[in-house]
Amino acid sequence: MKYLSILAILSLLALSACATGPSRGGIGAGVGAGIGAIAGQAIGHNTQGTLIGTAVGGLIGYMVGNEMDKYDRQQLDHMYERGVSNQTSSWVNPDTGYQYSVTPHSAYQSNNRWCRKAEIDSWIEGRKKTVTTTACRNENGQWEIQR
Incomplete structure (x- = not known):
């Protein structure tokens, strides 16, 4: 039962990424959780299997979705680091x-x-x-977007 509670919390954390808007990480978490729930039910044939599948699928989906954002984040960091002031740069x-x-x-x-x-x-x-946006360097020299 202890593991079910932990998995339920992990599932909620993974799915809560969808609440802030349609980020690729959030979409990945939602899709991953759905696929994981189906796979967990098919493998375990019970609620515990479904919860485990939901949690694992959601976390994996979130990680894959965020990985897709890495390219854009690297480009944006480059603009903060080396971009010429008041000169527009673009990428696809x-x-x-x-x-x-x-x-x-x-x-x-x-x-x-x-x-x-x-x-x-x-x-x-x-x-x-x-x-x-406004970004400031953190103590490690990396740019962080301020909220």
């Missing part, structure tokens, strides 16, 4: 076909950290979305 994700244009602004210091704003245009499934 070769796996998804999604298009991005980023215009970084001048770097500045805030709370002893280097930060940089950027305007990001994305074209995903025919819809354009524009957001302005």
Whole structure:
């Protein structure tokens, strides 16, 4: 019973990724959880098998979905690191076909950290979305988008 509780919590965590919007990680978690539930039921023929399949499938699906986002994240990090201020650069994700244009602004210091704003245009499934983000370097020198 202890394992069922842990698996139920893991399932909820995996599926909660879908609650923030249609990220590829969240979609992957949902699809993985569904496939895992079916496989778990087919293999175990009981509720425990279904829960285990849901948890494992959801976690694997989330990891695969986030891996697809890595390319875009690397491109965005490159823009924060080396992008010329007020000059737009673009790329197309070769796996998804999604298009991005980023215009970084001048770097500045805030709370002893280097930060940089950027305007990001994305074209995903025919819809354009524009957001302005701020990223600051963490203690390891990596760019982190601020919420």
